[in-house]
Amino acid sequence: MNKTIMQFFEWNLPTDGGHWNFLKDHSKALSDVGINTLWLPPAYKGAGGSNDTGYGIYDLYDLGEFDQKGSVRTKYGTKDEYIDAIYEAHKNNIEVLADIVLNHKGGADDTEWVKVVKVDPNDRNNKISDEYDIKAWTKFTFPERNNKYSDFKWNWKHFDGVDWDENKKESAIFEFIGLGKAWDTAVDSENGNYDYLMLTDIDVSSSVVYDELLKWALWYVKIAQLDGFRLDALKHIGFEFFAKLINDIRNITNKELFTVGEYWDNDVNILKKYVENTSHIFNVFDVPLHYNFLTATNQKENYDLRGLMSNTLISCYPENSVTFVDNHDTQPGQSLESWIDNSFKLQAYTFILTRKEGIPCVFFGDYYGMPSNSIAPLKDDLDNLLKARRDFAYGWQHDYFDDAHIVGWTREKGLAALISNVNDGGSKKMFVGEKLSDKSFVDITGNVSGEVIIDEDGNGDFTVNGNSYSVWCIIKKD
Template identity: 80%
Template sequence: MNRTIMQFFEWYLPSDGGHWNFLKEHSKELSEVGINTLWLPPAYKGGGGINDTGYGVYDLYDLGEFDQKGAVRTKYGTKDQYIEAIADAHKNKIEIIADIVLNQKGGADDTQWVKVVKVAPSNRNNKISGEYDIKAWTKFNFVGRNNKYSDFKWSWEHFNGVDWDENKKESAIFEFTGLSKGWDSDVDSENGNYDYLMLTDVDVSSTVVCEELLKWGLWYTEIANLDGFRLDAVKHIDYEFFNKWINDIRKVTKKEMFTVGEYWSADLNVLKKYVEDTNHAFNIFDVPLHYNFFSSAKEKENYDLRGLMSNTLISCYPENSVTFVNNHDTQPGQSLESFVDNSFSLLAYTFILTRQEGIPCVFFGDYYGIPNNNIAPLKDHLDKLLKARKDFAYGWQHDYFDDAHLVGWTRENGLAALISNGENGGCIKMFVGEKLSGKTFVDITGNIPGEIKIAEDGNGDFTVNGNSHSVWCIV
């Protein structure tokens, strides 16, 4: 069975607490079209309460159970609704991977005086002040939870830095200096040292922090019956932390715990090094491939489709690659905006859903649409591609990347796919296997009418329209 992921959220979902119920209502039909893994958004209470998408983590143990930050529920619903939705997905043979954010915390309950130095935003190794005291929001007491599940209280010594001094009402990047603190070293080198991303930066070099995060991870896995994780912002966390953390979770639970990390970089060498440094412990999103899709959408017929796989993670470590077209960070209005619009997105989805390299991830916003961005849903089109993946995308793959504006590939289980960014489209003779000689293929997308019969030598003449995609499957 081909693993097929859906990122089951987009940034602008309404803050009405209905998302877990929406999942429960739709898991059966998602399973039927071939989605067998769902990446759910951060489920715990954020500092912004019901308007927090979950990335401004307040209390990891509050899954919508306690009256904290103005409400019991989160943006997506209550803990009971979350657990019920996961159980229903499991009944429909869908695995659940949870989005976890361990790099930062937000919405602290109180301030503390902390010794710091101010650092340059463009080079965090460059100290631009002497040591002095600031009033930092670093105290997390979780009074509403009242020690249920854990009595651990976060304090300044569990963090490396903040971006706000309550005393002077000043915004800057402040590096903590007490207890011989400093930025973690094995992180991305952007901005000199990219340990600090936002809010209150968690110190994963602290033994007590690591112990608490492992305890929480085991608790979360058990209480929600999780099947894996999506790790947020791994470039900002010492690579040894997640390498050890996920292996410890697997060892204790004796589960596979399928995991994918978000290392946002278009530099293939950086991603390769991370995969190697973490001993291939988990998968990584293929960000360079996303940018190739984005360039294709912008440049249209000026883009050479033969270069789609150039400098991508699937070109060197396909077994560690999760491929995607869009996500919540690339959609319009977000910090990493690079949205692959509908002029090319179906061609890109044809690529990731029918080829053998990588594990594809379908974006909720592409599938169901994004009303806030006036993005129309592609559900009907994507369902056809998902069916092609579920039923036919197996067996040996043969590539036909000989034309700048027309490329194709086949799978010997009865599939031939083509995409074209040229005005006229075209035809490619492609091999699907001698065992399929005499068999009939139709374009499952409906873009090309009629049938194609496979010759005795296992070849067929497959066609595609201009600026379009076609996926021919055996009848």
């Protein structure tokens, strides 16, 4: 079966601790429509306790087990509920990807004096002060966990920088001095050097830090029976770190551990370089494709649909691409807001779910809706597309990118898809294979009625409505 991922969260989920149970209750239904991989939110305790979405990492070993940061459970539930939900997913033939956040930590237990230099936030290579001492929140001792699973205690030697001086109550970017410390060089060049993102920046070049994070990752894979990872904030971490970490984890566990990383950049050449530098060992989200969808959304009928694949990762490294329409960062109100609205949302999903390039990832907020953003669910529409992918999106692909406003493609298992971005619909004669001659196709989306009969040469005349999408599939005979 085609690999199909769902990002199983959005930013503004309720903080009632019910999410792991929601997953447990919905695993079978998701499996039934063809979802076979779930990317779950960060499951460990954040600095915000039960209100933390998961990216303000406090304790990687606390999966909702210890009374830390004001609660035992995380935003999503308890450790036992998490493990039970993964068990249920596995029972329904769904693999689970854990969200791995190793760029920073937050919510330290104590401060210590650290020698620093202040840097220009717009050019982190530019030092704008002499060396001096600040009081930094860098001591992580996890007293409530009391050394269970690990007795490792974090201190300033394990970090590169912070953004707060408790002594002067000053917010700035402070780079640590001493022990040969410096920003990682193999990171994104935005802001001169984009090693520092937020909170207390982990020094991944430290062998002591690496050994502890490898030990933690092996513990995590075993205790949660993980099937893979989603890696956060790749552009802020030297590429060598994750290349080595993922290889080491795979070699030690002898598990395939499918992995996809988030490198947020619209320049496909930067993503290509990252894939090459990491020797193609894991996938990367196709951010440029997302922005092509956004441009199509904003420009409407002025957008040339033949350019959807231009300068995308799927156009050069499809085997290393994970495609998506939106996610928790692009949803309204978030840091990378770039929302694909309903004028093009389902055309975009038709594109990623029925084509051969890349592995598609469906966003929880699209599927189940987002009440906090007054966004209605598209579950019924997406179920139709997911079923088309599950049953028919196989075999040779034939492209018909011969018109600026209606493009189509076919798959020889028995699928013909079209999308349009103008008020007038239209038809295309498309080849689905001579072996399907005399077979009948119907539009699984329900947008166009009737049947299409394939001629003796393997062609059919397939229709799409204006500003719409259609996925014609062969009628299954009982």
